Amino acid sequence: FFTMEGVHGNLVDNGFNLDSYGFDETKRLDVEDIMETIRAHAKIVIMCANSNTIRTIMLAAHDEGMTNGDYVFFNIELFNSSAYGNGAWKRDDIHDAKAKKAYSCLQTVTLLRTVKPEFEKFSLT
Secondary structure, eight states: OHHHHHHHHHHHHTTOOOOOOOOOTTSOOOHHHHHHHHHHHOSEEEEOOOHHHHHHHHHHHHHTTOOSSSSEEEEEESSOOGGGOOOSSOOSSTTHHHHHHHHTTEEEEEOOOOOOHHHHHHHHO
């Protein structure tokens, strides 16, 4: 939620109408309801969730015909962290081909991680 606060505020300040949809990633994801909500209220979807949830949503969006260019999907990764999981579409499963197509309309925004030794030293203290 806090990841999206700055983006949300900026969009509201610039006259965009926004809806939000919250869910608990530790419970079953109601993908059908998410898709219905997107269809009713959005053409631009900004998400912040772990990589498995993002993939599930993108696969559902593809199944619903929402990855043909009429909708835009953004995934915001606040941290370059393994806690979010592997953000790639490829999982070596039966859904890889569909996921590859679905991810073609997903833009992922993430922080640039520096490899400078000074930053590594600072981040460890």
